[in-house]
Amino acid sequence: DTGVSQDPRHKITKRGQNVTFRCDPISEHNRLYWYRQTLGQGPEFLTYFQNEAQLEKSRLLSDRFSAERPKGSFSTLEIQRTEQGDSAMYLCASSLETTSEFFGPGTRLTVL
Amino acid sequence: SQKIEQNSEALNIQEGKTATLTCNYTNYSPAYLQWYRQDPGRGPVFLLLIRENEKEKRKERLKVTFDTTLKQSLFHITASQPADSATYLCALEMEYGNKLVFGAGTILRVKS
Numbered sequence: 001d002t003g004v005s006q007d008p009r010h011k012i013t014k015r016g017q018n019v020t021f022r023c024d025p026i027s028e029h030n031r032l033y034w035y036r037q038t039l040g041q042g043p044e045f046l047t048y049f050q051n052e053a054q055l056e057k058s059r060l061l062s063d064r065f066s067a068e069r070p071k072g073s074f075s076t077l078e079i080q081r082t083e084q085g086d087s088a089m090y091l092c093a094s095s096l097e098t099t100s101e102f103f104g105p106g107t108r109l110t111v112l
Numbered sequence: 113s114q115k116i117e118q119n120s121e122a123l124n125i126q127e128g129k130t131a132t133l134t135c136n137y138t139n140y141s142p143a144y145l146q147w148y149r150q151d152p153g154r155g156p157v158f159l160l161l162i163r164e165n166e167k168e169k170r171k172e173r174l175k176v177t178f179d180t181t182l183k184q185s186l187f188h189i190t191a192s193q194p195a196d197s198a199t200y201l202c203a204l205e206m207e208y209g210n211k212l213v214f215g216a217g218t219i220l221r222v223k224s
Contacts, residue, residue, distance in 0.1 A: 004155075031209060042116075042201050042214030043156065056211065091155050097209045100146060103155030 002026060004104035006092050012110045013082055020078045021107045025094030032075050033101060034067055035091040036060065043091050049075060082111045114139040116215035118202055125192055127224045133187040135202030135215055142204035145178050145185050150199045150217065159200075160187075192222045 005024045013019050025032050030051050035043035046065070047057045051072040061067075064082075069075040079086055089108050093101040115138045125131050135145070143164050148156035162169045162178045162185070169176045175188040189196050199219050203212040 033211060035212075040216065042203070042216050043212070045211040045213070048211055093155075095209065100158045100161055101212060102158065103148075106153075106155050108153075 004092055004094050004102055006090075006104040006107050008107055009105060010108045010110075012112065014112050015082060015084060017082055018078065018080045019082060019109065020076055021090055021092075021109075023075045023077070023092030023094075023104060025074070025092070026102055027073075029094035029096055029099075029102070030072070031095045031097065031101075032069055033093040033095075034075070034077050035093065037089040037091055037106070038087075046077075079109075082109075084111045087111045114213075116140070116202060116204060116213060118200075118215040119218040120216075122219035122221060124221045124223065127193060127222055129192055131189040131192050131196070131220055131222070133200050133202075133218045133220065135185040135187070137183050137204060137215075140183075140204050140213070141206070143207050144205040145176075146203045146205060146212065147174075147176060147185075147187050148201040148203060148214075150201055152199075156201055189220075192220075194222050194224050196220060197222050 007022045033048045034046040037043040046061050047067050049069040064080045067077045089106040091106045093103045095101045117136045146161045147159045150156045160176045162176045173190045177186045199217040201217045202215040
């Protein structure tokens with residue numbers, strides 16, 4: 001499968017714990033995006049990378065959230081000290097500069 | 113304030129009919145407008161993109177219109193099939209390759 005992959009697909013954690021999600025984009029795509037989606041809503045932009053540079057971060061991305069793309073390939077999104085309000089689907093997407101975004105299957109986070 | 117509004121109610125139609133979904137936006141000036149399909153528990157899948165200087169775009173049974181004066185896009189699925197049942201998301205892009213701003217989506221149910 002040459003699409004965008006995300007790991008894990010589901011994560012259940014207790015409030016206050018740290019979690020990390022991984023995204024592997026389509027191999028030649030230089031742009032990588034993270035979105036968050038809650039039930040009944042569309043995806044909301046969190047942050048985006050061009051190669052290894054993080055070019056934009058949403059106000060939604062509090063200081064408990066950090067994203068990296070160390071070698072311009074895969075990316076990780078870490079949430080520290082999780083809160084119940086962090087429960088959502090976290091979606092990763094990738095693109096070239098000339099293509100639309102291709103989304104992964106998402107990681108569903110449940111914070112108890 | 114900036115808003116993207118899609119049909120808030122689910123759209124129920126009979127197989128073979130044309131489904132028409134609406135996307136209205138306020139206080140945005142998108143260069144591009146995209147439509148995505150999302151099935152439960154999965155990431156969005158790109159369907160069509162239309163530029164601000166285009167009035168209409170077609171792809172197989174799909175047609176999108178874009179009226180920048182009315183600030184509205186219409187998405188049509190002709191000869192609808194039960195397999196078309198999904199949530200359809202409208203997304204605005206202010207410049208190509210930049211982040212997407214999504215509406216909440218419209219649930220389409222096609223009954224046989």
